[in-house]
Amino acid sequence: MTTRILPAVGDPDAARSVTTLLSQLPDAEPAPPVADSTQLVDTLARLAAASLDELPEVVLVHERIGPVPALELVREVALRFPAVGVVLITADAGPGLFSAAMDSGARGLVTLPLGYEELASRVQAAAQWSAGVRRHLGTGPDRAAGPGGTVVTVSGAKGGVGTTVAAVHLALAARASGRSVALVDLDLQSGDVASYLDVQFRRSVADLAAITDISPRVLQDAVYVHETGLSLLLSPAEGERGEEVTDRAARQVVSALRGRHEVVVVDCGSRLDGAGAAVIEMADTALLVTTPDVVAVRAAKRTVRMWERLQVRKAEETITLVNRQHRSSEIQPPLVQKITGTRVAGVSVPANFKELQAVVDAGRLHELDAKSTVKQALWALAGELGLVRATRAAGQPGKQLARSGGDRGSLGLRRRTGGR
Structure with a gap:
């Protein structure tokens, strides 16, 4: 651009x-x-x-x-x-x-x-x-054309497995590759996207719940444009307002965002409600995040079975991400795939919270160092899920996208060095 x-x-x-x-x-x-x-x-x-x-x-x-x-x-x-x-x-x-x-x-x-x-x-x-x-x-070059953009939901098998970190970095990777991206916090009672990205904004998805015709102007008023270029639609500050977001409202909101962005990433949290179920059902890709421990993997299995019973999503249509993976873990990705019946992502995120701690505590998750193994894994996952432009992701998507991250973002503003 x-x-x-x-x-x-x-x-x-x-x-x-x-x-x-x-x-x-x-x-x-x-x-x-x-x-x-x-x-x-x-x-x-x-x-x-x-x-x-x-x-x-x-x-x-x-x-x-x-x-x-x-x-x-x-x-x-x-x-x-x-x-x-x-x-x-x-x-x-x-x-x-x-x-x-x-x-x-x-x-x-x-x-x-x-x-x-x-x-x-x-x-x-x-x-x-x-x-x-x-x-x-409705005037910029990033307007989505055709039937709309790709919708990816990110859900947690249980609380604390890293759902929001994964959702944020999938969105950042897609944005860094040049795509127009919306990140929606649909964890309606305890969403943390605003905290992770150091955002204070009074509008939320609940403000769109009662609107039957979401115009571009109405959508603009509810969305916060982050310094990274992400369009953020946040969860309500008052958790009780989450009840205002029905399944119909959630479908309408995500459809409106899909019509104006190439990628829509939805953080659904770990608690299934009507709004989350509706969006998971309509999503192009449903990602389920778990950690390689017995409690989390059992929770992942329960979640997948519940989705099937409610006819939200079939197990074979779900992708599971193993987060905080270590080579010495007794539970490895193939076992997670066997237990849950889902397809496990080819990328596992390593257990390295020390890389995250400083940016998480500062509320600056988008400033995670490009050399971070956690960031490289999540950005490689974005390539695996098809969220990045092919021209940017060719060859080694994780490494190339990581280089374009950080403060420089998708413009790749680097000092010219005379072709060196």
Whole structure:
């Protein structure tokens, strides 16, 4: 995806510095800098009048822009052109300015003197946010075509087996390969997607439950576009509101998301209710997560049998993921397959919680190191399930996708090295 960038920099020396760094970003299309706030707003207004698709994905506002002060300009651009991601360039990296910039509508700050890595990271995050907003407005390049995207449900044999970690990283892997992805937290009473991704957002799937016709605008209001580019539909903060989400509502919500995303990953938790059953039934792929211990494998078997009794899913149509696997475990994947009657995924996730602990405690699961064996296994699983683009996943999907992860994401913003 090409990212169009419009710098607003009044100082000629600063403009040259910004332009030089932007020219090094792959998949970036920087426009000539505009010299003042009036020229910036006029340029954006002219482009928007032609078509919303003509607007740049990212606008860079230098702190010394004039005549309108930088924060006021950020606020005006964010209000008038909500599909544009605004990044402020400033020498003040303090929490006060950061908070003020976020309140004004900025999607990030880049500190002076400019550095390639920081600029690339902030541009990428703003571009992904912009793409998500445009997708929900129905104008972006990621609009799903045809009958809709792929729906994958992730369920736990019991609590604590790693269901949400698996769901989040399957979604991140699909997004990093260039797909438009929605991640739904349908663990209605105790969902943790928001905690794992450091999100505070008051809207949830429960707000869509009573709506009979979910329009793109209504869907946009309920979805949170994460800095990774994922579209998040969260579980309600008040667990009792989960009862509002009926099986009919769940089907309608997931169908609406499927119509606008190439991949929809649904975290169903470990407790089966009507909403979860409806989505598991309609899913293209149903993944059941277990750990290689007697209690969890027995729970997995009970879950599969219950799905069959309720005619939700046949055992042979279910894929089981063995999480926290170790070569010394007495229970190995072939035995899990025999006990449950399901197909066990070719990828098992190794037992290595130390890799996860820091990012889980910080609520930054998306920042898990690319070298993590847990991340590599889950991203390889995404390739096995067909959630990533073939061009990105060719050869060694786990390793290639892991390299495109972390803060750089799907844009792959790396310093050019002259072909080396």
